[in-house]
Amino acid sequence: xxxxxxxxxxAELPPSVFEARLAKAREALAEQDLPALLVYSDVWRSDxxxxxxxxxxxxxxxxxxxxxxxxxxxLCGLSPRVYPWIKSVTIFEEIRPASKLVPTLLQFCSERGxxxxxxxxxxxxxHEIYAPLAACNLVISDVKLELTDEAEIAMHRRxxxxxxxxxTAELPxxxxxxxxxxxxxxxxxxxxxxxxxxxxxFSTGDSAPRPARGAMLGDKYSVAVALEYxxxxxxxxxxxxx
Amino acid sequence: MINxxxxxxxxxxxxxxxxxxxxxxxxxxxxxPFRSLVNFNFSGDHALARLSxxxxxxxxxxxxxxAENASARLEPEFARAFASGASAVAGLExxxxxxxxxxxxxxxxxxxxxxxxxxxxxAEEIGYIQQACDLADRGYQRFVEVAEPxxxxxxxVAEVExxxxxxxxxxxxxxxxSGGTEVVGMKPPTERKFQKGDSVTxxxxxxxxxxxxxxxxxxxxxxxxxxxLQAFGIFSEAQRAAQDLIKPGITAADAARAQNDVFRKHGxxxxxxxxxxxxxxxxxxxxxxxxxxxxxxxxxxxKQDMVVIAHxxxxxxxxxxxxxxxxxxxxxxxxxxxNKTEKKLFVK
Numbered sequence: 198x199x200x201x202x203x204x205x206x207x208a209e210l211p212p213s214v215f216e217a218r219l220a221k222a223r224e225a226l227a228e229q230d231l232p233a234l235l236v237y238s239d240v241w242r243s244d245x246x247x248x249x250x251x252x253x254x255x256x257x258x259x260x261x262x263x264x265x266x267x268x269x270x271x272l273c274g275l276s277p278r279v280y281p282w283i284k285s286v287t288i289f290e291e292i293r294p295a296s297k298l299v300p301t302l303l304q305f306c307s308e309r310g311x312x313x314x315x316x317x318x319x320x321x322x323x324h325e326i327y328a329p330l331a332a333c334n335l336v337i338s339d340v341k342l343e344l345t346d347e348a349e350i351a352m353h354r355r356x357x358x359x360x361x362x363x364x365t366a367e368l369p370x371x372x373x374x375x376x377x378x379x380x381x382x383x384x385x386x387x388x389x390x391x392x393x394x395x396x397x398x399f400s401t402g403d404s405a406p407r408p409a410r411g412a413m414l415g416d417k418y419s420v421a422v423a424l425e426y427x428x429x430x431x432x433x434x435x436x437x438x439x
Numbered sequence: 440m441i442n443x444x445x446x447x448x449x450x451x452x453x454x455x456x457x458x459x460x461x462x463x464x465x466x467x468x469x470x471x472p473f474r475s476l477v478n479f480n481f482s483g484d485h486a487l488a489r490l491s492x493x494x495x496x497x498x499x500x501x502x503x504x505x506a507e508n509a510s511a512r513l514e515p516e517f518a519r520a521f522a523s524g525a526s527a528v529a530g531l532e533x534x535x536x537x538x539x540x541x542x543x544x545x546x547x548x549x550x551x552x553x554x555x556x557x558x559x560x561x562a563e564e565i566g567y568i569q570q571a572c573d574l575a576d577r578g579y580q581r582f583v584e585v586a587e588p589x590x591x592x593x594x595x596v597a598e599v600e601x602x603x604x605x606x607x608x609x610x611x612x613x614x615x616x617s618g619g620t621e622v623v624g625m626k627p628p629t630e631r632k633f634q635k636g637d638s639v640t641x642x643x644x645x646x647x648x649x650x651x652x653x654x655x656x657x658x659x660x661x662x663x664x665x666x667x668l669q670a671f672g673i674f675s676e677a678q679r680a681a682q683d684l685i686k687p688g689i690t691a692a693d694a695a696r697a698q699n700d701v702f703r704k705h706g707x708x709x710x711x712x713x714x715x716x717x718x719x720x721x722x723x724x725x726x727x728x729x730x731x732x733x734x735x736x737x738x739x740x741x742k743q744d745m746v747v748i749a750h751x752x753x754x755x756x757x758x759x760x761x762x763x764x765x766x767x768x769x770x771x772x773x774x775x776x777x778n779k780t781e782k783k784l785f786v787k
Contacts (some may be wrong), residue, residue, distance in 0.1 A: 199627065200596060200600070200611070200612065200614075200627055200628070201596065201597075202593040202627070202629070202630065203627050204630065241467040241468035242468075255614075255626065256612075276713075276717055277714075278624035278714075278715070282629075320535065320536050320537040320540070321535045321536070322535065322536050323532065323533055323534065323536070324531055324532055324533075324534050324535075324536055324539045325532035325533070327539075377605055377606065378605050381602065381603075381604040382601065382605070384597065384600045384601040384604045385601035388596065388597030388600055388601070389594055389597040396482060398482055398504070404507070405503070405504035405507040405508050406504050407504065408480050408482055408609065409607075411607060
């Protein structure tokens with residue numbers, strides 16, 4: 198789960214990057230004559246929302262609404278007590294509590310007078326959101342966006358560099374340890390360096406890489422690290438001997 | 440890997456409901472519906488178990504490494520795994536719509552039925568939760584050992600996470616906060632440095648063999664103030680009230696009311712609502728926040744062998760947000776506290 202450092206370094210990702218991404222989303226809306234874009238976000242499906250707003254849910258689900266003419270709004274399943282923190286790490290100025298996401302969304306659309314809505318990657322919307330939306334009077338349309346830009350690639354490079362440098366330094370320390378012990382060692386190193394999320398898989402050659410299970414690593418093993426750095430994933434695999 | 444008790448329960452459920460087949464779907468966030476039948480810790484995006492009326496279980500993964508390690512079917516185009524359709528799906532709500540569409544006829548949701556089956560734990564499941572509780576206790580001990588003024592929140596989380604993984608945790612759900620009366624809730628760690636006098640709160644939820652247990656404690660760095668001590672007295676009394684009351688036959692609402700009444704008695708009833716707190720506890724198992732939630736409007740009757748945490752965590756103007764709670768196993772006539780960590784305001 199995402200429980201590491203979630204932050205927004207504006208020197209690394211300036212607000213202008215998000216402005217450009219939102220402008221691209223609004224262009225797509227204009228092409229399809231849609232008043233707003235809906236982006237689903239949960240603990241696992243966070244990449245699209247993070248790209249557009251820097252929002253990273255550490256728990257629960259949320260809906261991001263990007264109007265064509267106004268600022269984005271977060272319909273949030275989390276408690277209002279954490280909204281100041283969310284505002285400090287995202288572009289959002291308006292967050293609405295939404296313990297019931299779809300009714301809150303429909304109310305919001307009604308307030309704005311919208312009768313149709315674009316949905317980013319409609320077929321990947323979760324059923325609990327899709328089903329009530331499809332059953333209401335709102336016309337929903339699929340919207341595709343290219344979510345890659347130079348800033349995005351640069352962040353993935355940073356994630357990859359962090360993953361590679363730390364794994365290279367730590368890899369020899371696993372010899373003679375169990376995979377549990379080595380995963381602890383790697384967790385400390387990566388999380389102290391600012392990793393947001395981490396998936397570690399180990400192999401000693403007798404199976405495909407798998408999560409730690411208390412097995413001895415011996416002196417020949419490989420580690421696959423999937424690292425999330427400020428919303429951007431990189432995957433690096435290295436083996437010993439190097 | 441197959442939970443045989445659950446398979447028997449599901450087959451009975453299928454007979455009752457007239458279902459020919461049931462699917463149990465899991466994704467990287469909500470693995471629990473899948474793992475309730477197939478306790479395999481998959482690392483890819485999607486997993487699906489299909490149980491047919493004959494009792495046969497067929498497992499499909501989207502990731503080749505999972506498929507190889509579990510000797511199961513691989514389906515990178517995961518919508519194809521649903522092509523045979525099904526009568527019912529546990530985890531339907533979490534499925535992407537393209538998967539639902541691939542089923543053909545819309546299946547019934549079995550999520551609520553399966554969650555009800557999961558609430559009452561088997562001896563084996565209780566054993567895993569006890570192991571997770573033991574690890575939570577040791578993890579909190581580590582938390583207290585390591586925390587010190589000048590350290591940043593995320594550095595402390597890194598140390599605790601490392602300890603838990605070293606000692607066999609599959610995963611850990613952890614929230615943290617630090618400071619004084621300005622703190623209104625917990626969240627992921629920030630770069631804030633701990634200061635003398637801080638209340639440092641945490642909710643540790645390690646997972647062992649699929650099952651989560653939780654502990655909530657508050658640590659004061661330095662000598663606690665009169666207000667911190669007074670606040671902890673109220674939290675301690677509220678948690679004790681719930682622990683003394685919880686047994687089979689009472690409702691979740693009863694357990695919530697017992698805690699909230701303590702706050703009301705001390706003049707802090709306003710701080711028991713949604714503005715200042717979330718829930719007064721919840722169930723634990725394959726998901727760290729299982730229902731029913733312990734709230735005054737939840738009339739679910741608790742049963743023997745359910746595992747719940749009672750935690751009166753909330754904001755109080757005395758001390759800011761404070762947490763205190765333990766994992767409890769419902770026994771025939773009461774409950775057993777599965778955590779062994781001392782019930783006190785920790786001071787360092």
